[in-house]
Amino acid sequence: MVRWEPNARGRLERAALELFAERGYEQTTVAEIAERAGLTKRTFFRHFSDKREVLFAGGEAFQAQFVTAVAGAREHATPLEAVALSLHAAGAMLQERHAFARERSAVIAANRELQERELVKLASVAAALAAALRERGVEEPAASLTAEAGIAVFRVAFERWVAEGNERALPDLISESLDALKRLN
Amino acid sequence: MVRWEPNARGRLERAALELFAERGYEQTTVAEIAERAGLTKRTFFRHFSDKREVLFAGGEAFQAQFVTAVAGAREHATPLEAVALSLHAAGAMLQERHAFARERSAVIAANRELQERELVKLASVAAALAAALRERGVEEPAASLTAEAGIAVFRVAFERWVAEGNERALPDLISESLDALKRLN
Numbered sequence: 001m002v003r004w005e006p007n008a009r010g011r012l013e014r015a016a017l018e019l020f021a022e023r024g025y026e027q028t029t030v031a032e033i034a035e036r037a038g039l040t041k042r043t044f045f046r047h048f049s050d051k052r053e054v055l056f057a058g059g060e061a062f063q064a065q066f067v068t069a070v071a072g073a074r075e076h077a078t079p080l081e082a083v084a085l086s087l088h089a090a091g092a093m094l095q096e097r098h099a100f101a102r103e104r105s106a107v108i109a110a111n112r113e114l115q116e117r118e119l120v121k122l123a124s125v126a127a128a129l130a131a132a133l134r135e136r137g138v139e140e141p142a143a144s145l146t147a148e149a150g151i152a153v154f155r156v157a158f159e160r161w162v163a164e165g166n167e168r169a170l171p172d173l174i175s176e177s178l179d180a181l182k183r184l185n
Numbered sequence: 186m187v188r189w190e191p192n193a194r195g196r197l198e199r200a201a202l203e204l205f206a207e208r209g210y211e212q213t214t215v216a217e218i219a220e221r222a223g224l225t226k227r228t229f230f231r232h233f234s235d236k237r238e239v240l241f242a243g244g245e246a247f248q249a250q251f252v253t254a255v256a257g258a259r260e261h262a263t264p265l266e267a268v269a270l271s272l273h274a275a276g277a278m279l280q281e282r283h284a285f286a287r288e289r290s291a292v293i294a295a296n297r298e299l300q301e302r303e304l305v306k307l308a309s310v311a312a313a314l315a316a317a318l319r320e321r322g323v324e325e326p327a328a329s330l331t332a333e334a335g336i337a338v339f340r341v342a343f344e345r346w347v348a349e350g351n352e353r354a355l356p357d358l359i360s361e362s363l364d365a366l367k368r369l370n
Contacts, residue, residue, distance in 0.1 A: 080369045119304040145341045145365050152333030156326050180330050182370055184265045 009047045011037040013100065016054040020107040025051075025114065055104055056117060063125050065090045070132035079138045083129060083150035084178055090154070091170040098161070098170075105162040126151040153177040194232045196222040198285065201239040205292040210236075210299065240289055241302060248310050250275045255317035264323045268314060268335035269363055275339070276355040283346070283355075290347040311336040338362040 005011075015036035019028040030051055034044045048054050069086035077085070094101055108114040129147035134140070157173040160166055190196075200221035204213040215236055219229045233239050254271035262270070279286055293299040314332035319325070342358040345351055 078370060116301045116305055119308055120301055123304055141341050141345055141362060142365060144344070145337065145362055146369060148337030148340055149334050149366060149369060152330065152337050155333055156330045159329070160326055177326060177330055180327060181334060184331060184334060185263060185367055 005039055005043060008037070008039055008043050012039065012044055012047055013054055016051060017100070017103045017107065021103065025107055025111045052114070052117070055107065055114065056121065059121055062090060062093070062121075063128050065093055066125055067128050067132045070129060071135065073136070079133050079136075079142055079146040080150070080178075080182075082133065082136065083146055084174075086129065086132075087150055087154050087157075087174050087178070088171050091157070091174045094158075094161075095170045102162045122151055122155065149181060153181050190224055190228060193222070193224055193228050197224065197229055197232055198239055201236060202285070202288045202292065206288065210292055210296045237299070237302070240292065240299065241306065244306055247275060247278070247306075248313050250278055251310055252313050252317045255314060256320065258321070264318050264321075264327055264331040265335070265363075265367075267318065267321065268331055269359075271314065271317075272335055272339050272342075272359050272363070273356050276342070276359045279343075279346075280355045286343075287347045307336055307340065334366060338366050 012033060016028070016033045019032055019036060028051065030044050031041055033051065033054070034041045037044075048057060066086040066089070069089040070082045073082035073085050108118055126144075126147045129150060130140075130144045133143035133146060138146070153174065154177075157170060157177045160173050161168070161170045197218060201213070201218045204217055204221060213236065215229050216226055218236065218239075219226045222229075233242060251271040251274070254274040255267045258267035258270050293303050311329075311332045314335060315325075315329045318328035318331060323331070338359065339362075342355060342362040345358050346353070346355045
């Protein structure tokens with residue numbers, strides 16, 4: 001019989017981030033995460049495949065958010081307008097989880113393997129964005145360039161958003177970075 | 186006594202790329218590379234620390250090329266002009282090794298771990314470029330944004346350069362990508 005645990009997933013996330021911050025990511029075990037959350041290892045594995053998954057779950061939904069927004073942009077939107085829509089869609093989704101994103105970023109910054117995984121994730125989003133632009137009839141190399149530049153905008157806005165002391169919202173920082181991109185000369 | 190082997194490094198590179206293409210990167214050993222080159226393992230290790238190094242040697246010189254060019258840009262160059270100089274410096278350096286770059290890219294595209302390493306390398310160049318721009322007095326987030334956008338330009342131009350059938354030179358493709366970046370709106 002599976003006992004229902006109220007907000008088990010949220011408790012596991014919280015416990016994992018606390019432990020990663022206290023002991024380091026490498027030194028933390030799934031058993032310790034479950035214990036800190038007052039849950040069993042079995043419950044942990046109902047929600048996450050491993051401890052890395054606590055940090056990277058939702059990656060597919062994250063990527064889908066970008067792609068869906070590009071696909072849904074109005075017919076005559078420029079490639080960059082379509083990408084801007086997608087950055088804002090992802091930004092609005094992330095904004096709700098600012099505290100989580102900030103703690104997660106600190107854990108990732110402290111671990112080379114996690115940094116690599118994060119780079120792979122963003123490279124994969126860039127490739128998906130370029131494909132979504134090609135679907136709209138944007139030709140290469142414009143599709144790849146717009147997608148890569150969009151991800152550059154996102155990366156810079158995101159870093160500022162999770163930086164200590166920042167109180168500005170991610171969509172606002174994304175707008176600012178996009179404007180800066182358009183002014184590059 | 187160390188016997189001098191004419192162009193040992195070039196022969197080892199050639200042998201490694203051939204074997205990586207024939208058998209796959211994972212399946213190739215240093216002993217096999219040395220044998221194919223008609224050299225000893227000992228000679229291999231005088232030139233490279235491991236087989237991955239055959240693909241990533243010169244990474245520091247590559248990064249230094251970018252940074253030096255940014256630092257040497259004329260005083261009133263815009264941030265993007267400084268970055269453009271550095272992309273062209275790196276492009277000119279790479280152009281001399283087109284065949285190597287093309288074969289290397291195919292090996293990397295076939296191996297996830299090597300792809301990650303390549304992403305890390307480019308992320309590191311972007312960070313170094315941003316730092317070089319800050320040295321010139323460019324403020325954040327403009328420094329990071331220009332650096333990241335510059336790397337986006339480079340990545341797109343590089344992919345086109347190594348693509349099958351391409352006969353255009355890398356500096357030419359970089360110019361075209363830079364122009365496309367400036368026209369984004």
